[in-house]
Amino acid sequence: MVSGMRLHAGCITFLTLLALTHPAQARDRPPNIVFVMADDQGYGDVACYGSKHLLTPNIDQLARDGMLFRHCYAGSAVCAPTRCVLMTGMHPGHCTRRDNTATGALDSFKGRPLLPLSAKDTTIAASLKKAGYSTGGFGKWGLGNPGTTGTPDKHGFDLFFGYLDQVHAHDYYTSHLVRNGGEEVPLENGTYSHIPIFDAALKFIRDNAEKPFFCYLPVCLPHGKYVTPSDKAYADKPWPQMVKNYAAMITHLDSDVGRLMKLIKDIGIDDNTIVFYTSDNGPNLPFVKPLGSAGPFRGTKRQLTEGGLRAPMIVRWPGKIKPGTQSDFVWGHVDFFATACALAGVKNNKTDSVSIVSTLLGKKQQQRSPLYWEIHHPFQQAVRTGKWKAIRHGTKAPLKLFDVIADPGESSNLADDNPDIVKNIEAIMSREHSPSKFFPAREKPKARKAGRKKTVKKQSA
Numbered sequence: 539m540v541s542g543m544r545l546h547a548g549c550i551t552f553l554t555l556l557a558l559t560h561p562a563q564a565r566d567r568p569p570n571i572v573f574v575m576a577d578d579q580g581y582g583d584v585a586c587y588g589s590k591h592l593l594t595p596n597i598d599q600l601a602r603d604g605m606l607f608r609h610c611y612a613g614s615a616v617c618a619p620t621r622c623v624l625m626t627g628m629h630p631g632h633c634t635r636r637d638n639t640a641t642g643a644l645d646s647f648k649g650r651p652l653l654p655l656s657a658k659d660t661t662i663a664a665s666l667k668k669a670g671y672s673t674g675g676f677g678k679w680g681l682g683n684p685g686t687t688g689t690p691d692k693h694g695f696d697l698f699f700g701y702l703d704q705v706h707a708h709d710y711y712t713s714h715l716v717r718n719g720g721e722e723v724p725l726e727n728g729t730y731s732h733i734p735i736f737d738a739a740l741k742f743i744r745d746n747a748e749k750p751f752f753c754y755l756p757v758c759l760p761h762g763k764y765v766t767p768s769d770k771a772y773a774d775k776p777w778p779q780m781v782k783n784y785a786a787m788i789t790h791l792d793s794d795v796g797r798l799m800k801l802i803k804d805i806g807i808d809d810n811t812i813v814f815y816t817s818d819n820g821p822n823l824p825f826v827k828p829l830g831s832a833g834p835f836r837g838t839k840r841q842l843t844e845g846g847l848r849a850p851m852i853v854r855w856p857g858k859i860k861p862g863t864q865s866d867f868v869w870g871h872v873d874f875f876a877t878a879c880a881l882a883g884v885k886n887n888k889t890d891s892v893s894i895v896s897t898l899l900g901k902k903q904q905q906r907s908p909l910y911w912e913i914h915h916p917f918q919q920a921v922r923t924g925k926w927k928a929i930r931h932g933t934k935a936p937l938k939l940f941d942v943i944a945d946p947g948e949s950s951n952l953a954d955d956n957p958d959i960v961k962n963i964e965a966i967m968s969r970e971h972s973p974s975k976f977f978p979a980r981e982k983p984k985a986r987k988a989g990r991k992k993t994v995k996k997q998s999a
């Protein structure tokens with residue numbers, strides 16, 4: 539009896555010790571960072587952002603557990619520059635890749651005018667790796683094809699699996715995916731590529747559970763081609779098949795977010811893992827009407843209106859972020875770099891990136907300096923500062939100015955009534971565009987010629 543009691547007391551002491559030491563270790567260790575980024579999913583394509591059509595129970599649960607941002611912006615309005623902004627913490631007036639294709643750039647891959655990340659670019663993966671993180675990327679890289687300076691293995695990723703080439707990523711039933719800098723990995727006939735990509739990410743998390751890790755998941759769903767292994771959830775809807783497939787791709791991704799969260803809980807790292815969920819740019823046009831994919835905003839991907847730029851963004855961090863909170867703090871993908879550095883305790887030298895950790899922790903944070911974008915096919919610039927959003931199509935073109943708090947649909951141009959604001963924003967636009975031979979500013983971009991549209995659409999990714 540006595541020895542049993544002793545044993546019992548000993549067990550309690552041991553368990554108490556465990557309970558005391560493990561959280562302490564967790565506190566001393568920087569958090570694991572998981573960044574999930576959908577491709578072309580609109581602000582209005584998530585139930586917790588107001589979708590009346592799409593089933594996204596697991597993403598909605600992230601929002602109930604964490605913080606939902608209503609004023610977060612994509613790095614750009616198309617794939618490659620958003621990835622460049624996110625990886626480098628430089629906005630599109632400073633970063634290397636400012637549109638999907640670049641004037642005069644010749645990637646060695648299939649002769650397309652692509653501009654890879656340069657050897658001088660520092661990515662967040664490289665910074666986190668220096669801080670002792672394991673780094674994995676899974677999905678669509680889009681910043682450098684095999685043999686260029688831009689492959690993920692040269693930019694801080696211990697492991698990459700998916701597509702290096704952004705047009706290859708349109709092929710969901712491809713014969714092969716790519717590992718690290720270009721090693722081809724054959725797939726069995728009929729494999730839906732998203733499945734092995736997501737499985738590889740889960741394996742990476744399992745394999746690295748004992749140390750801090752960065753898991754970057756720029757998944758391809760729901761970007762075209764619009765194909766899915768099953769449209770079951772939407773088979774009865776009165777929509778064109780392409781719309782059903784798109785909706786099913788979003789719900790497929792949602793169920794994988796569920797698998798991801800289950801794994802994180804099952805292996806006991808839930809308390810020390812911060813999860814971001816977002817999309818790389820606004821939705822594609824065919825889904826705006828039937829699904830309300832752009833939410834209350836005007837425009838689509840490839841445009842610098844809110845519909846092209848405003849992104850869903852949910853951040854979950856148990857014990858740190860108050861569950862079920864919503865924030866109107868204005869920030870963007872450009873700020874992930876500084877935020878991740880702050881989380882990892884790494885120095886951040888990027889002037890374009892601002893840490894939002896204070897906002898995540900529920901502390902008051904000063905309004906961020908103006909957000910800036912440019913895109914090049916055709917040339918446009920945009921700024922968001924406070925309630926104001928401004929767009930111009932050419933450096934000599936008149937600025938359009940909108941109060942996006944009162945007018946989220948950007949329908950009333952207030953430029954004539956606010957000459958001082960216009961002057962200030964024009965100065966920001968001139969200052970923030972750094973000269974680039976690959977991405978020159980245009981005074982008055984040429985209107986698209988008939989016949990060119992098809993090419994641009996093909997390049998759009």
Ligand SMILES: [Ca+2]
Pocket residue numbers: 577578616617761818819999
């Ligand atoms: Ca995209």
